[in-house]
Amino acid sequence: MSRSLVIERPGEHRVARRDVPEPGAGEVRVRVAWAGICMSDREVYDGHRDAAYVRYPVTPGHEWSGTVDAVGEGVDQALVGRKTVAEGFRACGVCARCREGETSLCGGGYAETGFTEPGAFADHLVIPQRLLHPLHEDADLRAAALLEPAAVIAAAVRAGRPRPGERIAVVGAGTLGLLAVQLLAASSPAELTVIDPRAARGEQALRFGATRSLSPAAAEGGESVQGRFDLVVETAGAPSTAASSCLLARRGGRVVLTGMFTPGATGIDPVHLSLSQLEVRSVFGAPSSAWSEAVRAFGLGLLDPAPLITHEFPLERFADAVALVGGGDPATGKVLLRP
Known part of the structure; x- marks a missing residue:
């Protein structure tokens, strides 16, 4: 079975259990290692996010790292076992903005992991293979969970x-x-x-x-x-x-x-x-090019996000974790969930 944190509606959440999801054609399944909570997630939980940018019920989690553990049809089997992060925007790849490289401004309609698509507050996450940014084999997955804000x-x-x-x-x-x-x-x-x-x-x-x-x-x-x-x-x-x-x-x-x-x-x-x-x-989010730069800087050691992490919680303590985010305590830095 695979667990996921589901926000049914603002202020109401539960841990759901389901069969382990299977990746479809062009998709991969990731075993989530770490997932960060940011103010956007707090807004989703509190019901303060613009209705055009969230779809309830939703499993949040757009800042994450993990390891590929299964691939769908048409995806290279060599990715299995690879540490990775991935872009959140589900850009269409064919509109004028995408063709110009501005994938965060995709004109095909807003879709983003953790807001309109299932996110990483879960044991497993299924995403399109084209969004992956594989990491070095010795990468610190705990620190890599912050590569989404680093891409921004x-x-x-x-x-x-x-x-x-x-x-x-x-x-x-x-x-x-x-x-x-x-x-x-x-x-x-x-x-x-x-x-x-x-x-x-x-x-x-x-x-x-x-x-x-x-x-x-x-x-x-x-x-x-x-x-x-x-x-x-x-x-x-x-x-x-x-x-x-x-x-x-x-x-x-x-x-x-x-x-x-x-x-x-x-x-x-x-x-x-x-x-x-x-x-x-x-700046609204990050295009693919910025993701590549952040991952490269992380691999070279120019970015070291690990010192920013101050709290870690299991998935079942989501309520305690999200309460810290935006709570005003200056000692609170990045809060992580570990599914």
Whole structure:
């Protein structure tokens, strides 16, 4: 039998047992090793995710790692036993956006593992083979469960185009922010400043390659860094951080927004935007190319997500695990389930 965590409707979940699923043509079955919980999963559980981006009942889990244990018709048997991660977006591969490489913007309709398709809060996961990104045989699967947020950050870094010797700021030192620090440090910036109200997170950012850590109050006050940076990567998704990130950029600078904002967030001042000639980009998920970059950086040791993990729970303790996510405790980092 195979277990899966099912959210029947907001606030209501159960652990279901069923026959072990069989992969169809072009599919593989993965034995899930680890699955991360993020704020999107908390939104699904609480019923706060936009109805267009979730389908109940649903088995969540879009951040995961595992090992291929069966393949369907037309799939190379050599994949059996291979450690892997996989893209979440079920891109069609044939629309204009997919053909241009923007698979996260697929025009064929939204479908994503863990939101509209069964996810990895389960013993087994069946997915299309074309979405796989196989890992080295010695890969740490516990750390690899964070390659989905790492791919989002890889997409943000690609959009930001960091160049050696630039001044760079990262707004937010959560999972996305600390992964951003690691990738951006590899671009040899002259300065890499992290802005976050949590002192402990700032200290962790310094260990990951940041050159300075500031609180938002310091960044706006006595140690003001307004208008200083060539590139600002926003990762917090707080109500004020889109607007404040634009104020950190120099004239002609670049700002990349990766946080998922909620209605009512502070808007970007169009006067400042035009007078400063800023380039502002946003990131929604990660295209295939960003996944490849994140997996490659992980294999080379440029990304080390393991220190971001603070809690691990069995599948049956999902309620305890999801309560920690977004609970406000600064000691809570990435929370994992181990099916």
